[in-house]
Amino acid sequence: MNPYVILCIDQDPLAVEKLSHDLAPFRDVFDLCSTDTPDDAYALLHDLKANEQQVALLICHNAPGNNDGIDLLVNVDNHAASKGARTILLSEAPQYDVILQAVNEGRLNYCMHKPWRADELQRVAEKELTTYVLRHCQHDLLRYSEVLDHRTLLDAQVEREINQFQSQLLAPAESNKADIADRVIAGLYAFFDGNDESRACRTYSANHVLTKENQDNAFLWFIAEGDVGLYKTDDKGQVHHVSTLSAGSLIGSMSFVTGEVSFSTGRTLTRTRVIKIDHTLFSKIMTSRSELLPLFIQYLLLHFNQRLKRSIDTEIQLQQTLASLDEANRQLLEKEKMALLGQLVAGVAHELNNPVSAILRNSDALADALEHVAKTPLDAASREQALTLLQNNRDSTPLSTATARTHTRTLSEMTGNKRTARDLVNIGLYQQDTVTNWQQRLGSHFDTELATWKQYARCGRLLRSNHVCAGRIADLVKSLRTYARQDSEQRQRTHIIESIDDTLTLFEHRLKPHQLEKYYDWVPDIITQPSALAQVWTNLIANALDAMPEPGTLTVTVKTLNDQASGMIQVSVTDTGIGMTQEQQEKMFALNYTTKREGHFGLGIGLTMCQTIVHQQGGDIQVRSQLGNGTTMTVTLPIALPASANKEPQT
Template sequence: MNSFAIVCLDDDPLVVEKLNQDLAAFADLFDIYNAYSINDANEVLTDIAAKNQRVAMVICDNELGNDRGVNFLVSLDQYPASKQARSVLLNDMPQLDVIMQAVNEGRLHYCLTKPWKPQELKQVLIKELTHFVLKHPDEDWLKYSQLLDHRRILNAHIERQMSRFRSGFIQHSHTLDDTTLATQVIDALHDFFASNDETRACRSYRANHILTQEGEANNFLWFITSGEVALYKKDEHGCRHEVVRAGPGHLVGGMSFISGETSFSTGVTLCGTDVIKLDRELFNKVMNSRSELLPLFTNLLMRNFNRRLKGSIQTEMRLQQTLKSLDEAYHQLIDKEKMAMLGQLVAGVAHELNNPVSAILRGSDTLKQTIGSITKTTLSPENQDRGNDIMQQAMLSRPLSTSEARQRAKQLTEVLGNRQLARKAVQMGIDDNDHIRDWLLPQKGKLPEVLAEWENYYQMGNFLRSINVCAQRIADLVKSLKSYARQDDESVHSIDIHEGLEDTLVIFENKLKRHKLIKDYSPLPPLHCQPIALQQVWTNLISNALDAVDEPGQIQVTTRQVTVDGPTNQAIEVVVEDNGKGIPQEQQDKIFELNFTTKREGNFGLGIGLSVCQQIIHQHNGSIRVESKPGLFTRMIVTLPLGEALKESL
């Protein structure tokens, strides 16, 4: 018995048999269950739960006697075994109202039109089952890699292993003192080379032997096991100065070896010195064969870098160079965080674009067929005009709820005497008294043929409406992303601050839709500012709020005009508040410090976002402060002064 199951539901045994044939390749890793009615399916779900299995996929026909399969898909969340199941709906023909209902209910992942192509079904299964399996970290993902999406599963497996490695690194290596840590690394290396030292990695040098040369490429990493090495740096006049000494347990050439850059200093042995010399190929060989060395080496390398930094700031020259390097690194980190944030935003927007693009493609394919049917119509001119009215109305209307459509169809069935015709009339919105009297009853004898023709007009209008809505959605997303991604403009503009806030909220819509968003905007005068710089502030604040809340959370964006330092000094306040875990009082004074982050494990954060925000706000002569109560809320308050003085200061 497998951990996961696939449920096939159709009242036609031939369809179920065809599904079983197409699912044969998946049967080794997923148990296949068949059901021929809603009652059968409910019993199957109960049986699966009793076996402690979970439903990975439900393939369900839409028309099941008097019921709709989409209603069954909506009810899947009521069963613990099928709560996370992926779903595929089968239709005899594209039915936009059914598809839209399932999408609105959040319970449809794919729709197939009968008869389907086996290859199409296989691609859907691979994609959706991969998504499902990766939602279960307790499973052995690799056993599914040959059947499902190999690359996605392998990448996820590697990321999970790296996460475990990082956890092990944090939990174990930091408890060792410097001497013990260095001894463990060196002993492990000696043990490795004891019977495998063809490259003479273990070496002894006399005094004045040069290990690294400043400004030249370095392809080696040197572990000092005994003796001493001095590192020298030239100043602008070419005079050599000793900047640090390295003894047993220290590393030489670490920075240039890891980064591939030229050596920062010249390393010279001061006496007889024993070393372990590794090139990149040998280093990789050792680390791959001794996985326990990697966290130890990483910690040792970081400690060596830390000692090097502490020693170097003893001289004025090194202090100045360090400050310059830190400033450059700071700006690089700002660029990296902005690019990483942009990458996350692009991924979210790409996800949001997928649904409208898919709807447009489906609609265009159906329109090709529908247009042909309309041009060959046998309707009378009067009925053709009525068909055009139906099409125009469909372009403006919204799909009915299932319950309302069923109730109206039941009432109309009593008039027409045919339930199927009543359903079509309700769907097209011609079931009111006037339409019944003037359109339906006078041609009752040929009504089935007329309604079939009118349905083509309805489908065309419905798909045109869908295409228009989806195209507008795409335009809004692209506009907002373009606004964020364009290059920084250092000039000052007078803008409505709400425009930048709205563009930022649109970019985050993929995440915000899982939470409650409250916008409390007050009428505000134009603000003189750098719009792109401020949009980076809003992006960081909203991103932090999203990371702080659990689903479903609440995020509120408030704007208001306030008075500061006297009645004539007016300012704008922008408040971003979340109901997340909050920030302890002892951390609130640190959140604007460089490299400090409160983000939980698994959330991206370099610890520079709020530092950048504070810098941008200060450039606008404004202020940013935090109010928070652990377990209740966090409120970030940005105050920006109004007036022409700001324009001159920038």
């Protein structure tokens, strides 16, 4: 017995037989029921309710001179077992008054005349059932994808899972790491209950080695009970106890994620219960228990945060130890090294704040847009156009400023309304034929429909922004390395304008009181490290916004320098802020120097890192500023990677 039913009402046995034949492809996932009269149908609805079944599609014949069939359609939502059902009216001859009544009541989805073609009924039934399932099925949409609109249901299922993941990931963060750890470990034990063929759940006695320093590690160790000591060997071969980890902690997380050798040796100090997971088993767990993934991410972030705090404490202890050494020169070098390390670690932690905050803000904006979308009805064609706009805005890269202006001018001349033209270009609907067709089709309702389409496009842009932010978080988490050594992101082909626009997206909230001007020329892709370069744009834009009183103007310019034999790309970020003195300009790239006003975060390492990244790419970064008249930061990058930049930078 299936949860959803297709109900047919017709007194003609031949028609019922043809309906049964034409609807046969849907029998695997929908029960097919038929009755002779609407009265019989009402009785059947009571039985369906008792069986906890719902009518998904109601196909009803209305005989001329008798409105029982149309009354059933009009009142279909008044019965619990048929509430929300899609409806098809069968008619032997045009019955305009009957059809008009059903349309006015809003309960006629399709009208079909007898005799009908088999392919017509199957096509209409597939469309209506797909619509019903999307609206009312809260569980496995893929069950119906074989007989209904496969692509639509697959996209909806994927979107639901993404939304569920985002809602879980963006839920208010748990501050209690122990509670999250208990939930993760409990979930893992539940997964392995009666199914631990890999012997992941283990108990070790004291002095059992889990990880070995400078050796490969392919496992992630969850400590469920007991204590594990971490040990590090110095250059002289002396073994030092670094820290003790207890229940709820992770062992081998960095080497497991990065593929590097273990940074330290992990040895059990007491009788210890652990869960030992390799990459294959980890993927299997997260695939079958998807609810654990967002919880695990929170767990991992808290774990890394704890390691950062422990790193800073270790730094302080080392600095205190170095103060007692006789070798003054070595002491100075070690202090500078550890100070820089601690600041870089703190800077990476701070960088997580921008994308996380952006995701939270985007979620609020997305909720507002979805509320508007949910409350605004659209016909099938308009909804299809709206969904296309949502998809395009989610997937496509922003238009260049010049292209957008060209489309706006063209549409302004065509529509006679510059604001409407700008809105059309902003949502990605700038094809003249398409706009003309919709204007003719919607007439005076075009502006109203456009307002709704803007909300769909806004949803797409917000989803794209969240995707960018989630990618930024993933990159930042991946960039957290052990004390002594860091991996480098692999170089790849990068579109500079898209990278800058993605970064500007993170600052939308801070840009609201200001005017943003973008002047983009066409520039070729370059081979670089995208996330490292994104750090440069993030620091430059953040500094510019910090320097500007409200309201101000932020100008971003991208162009090529054709007078360079090798070819260069120049990116300028100009603000109308307070500017800098000549002395400040000379010091601004120095480590630990900051011009941030009181109340603004500033470690004095942002521009130092920017300069390092740009130089490793074979480029240059310059400042031009005048006190009281703003500042321009200019980054010049080579289109072709120079030989001196072939070495992967340590950023």
